[in-house]
Structure formats: structure tokens, C-alpha cells
Amino acid sequence: EILVIRENARLKIVIADSFLGPDSPGVFVGTNQRAAGEEAGKLLSSLIAEGDEISLFKHTQASVATTFREQGAVEGIRAARPNSVIHGDVYAGTDSGKEGERALFLLKKYQKHLLP
Secondary structure, three states: OOOOOOOOOOOOOEEEOOOOOOOOOOEEEOOOHHHHHHHHHHHHHOOOOOOOEEEEEEOOOOOHHHHHHHHHHHHHHHHHOOOOEEEEEEEOOOOOOOHHHHHHHHHHHOHHHOOO
16 A cells, blocks of 8 residues: 655654655654764774774664664774774573573673683
């Protein structure tokens, strides 16, 4: 089904948090996930030294927003700390209450990197 909205319609549409594309009518209110990730990456870069290893602990592989934020964060980190190593292969998952278990898995997986 295709929805057609006239340019001069009295009904005003505000789309919140779900971008429908550049041709969608109305006003879009949401977050540029990639840009938000880049800013987070810049901030993280200010807290680490060149060559440090870091791990991005993400919620889920299935979230497009998470993927865009991660891509932006990696770009931000790489721009500021090009020799740092970024691990991004551990996910918290969608099971509520399992986050701590997954965080421990992350720490155990990279434990050789935790101590000098």
C-alpha cells in the first residue's frame, strides 16, 4: 500500500525515531546514529593512549542503530588513535539480566590484555 500526502495538506506529520527516507513527508525527529557514534569515539579516544586495545561491548547484532553507532565510533577512534586495536565481537544480547554474564565473558576473552 502506498500512502500519498499532498504537499499542501493540513495534516502535519512528525516522524519520531524511524527515518522513512529522504522523500518522506513531514519532519523527522531522531538521532543521527553514525554521528553520535563518531562523537563517542572522539570522547573515548581522549581517554586512551595510542596503541591501546579497546573492546566495544554492544547490545545486539540485529540493531541497525547499534551498527551505525559502532561504525561511527570506530571511525572516530581510528581518526584520533590510528594504531589502537579495536575488538567488537562480543554482544550483551537481548536477554534481560544476562548483561553481567556477557561482560564477564568479554573480560575473560581478553584477560591477557588486562594486566601488564
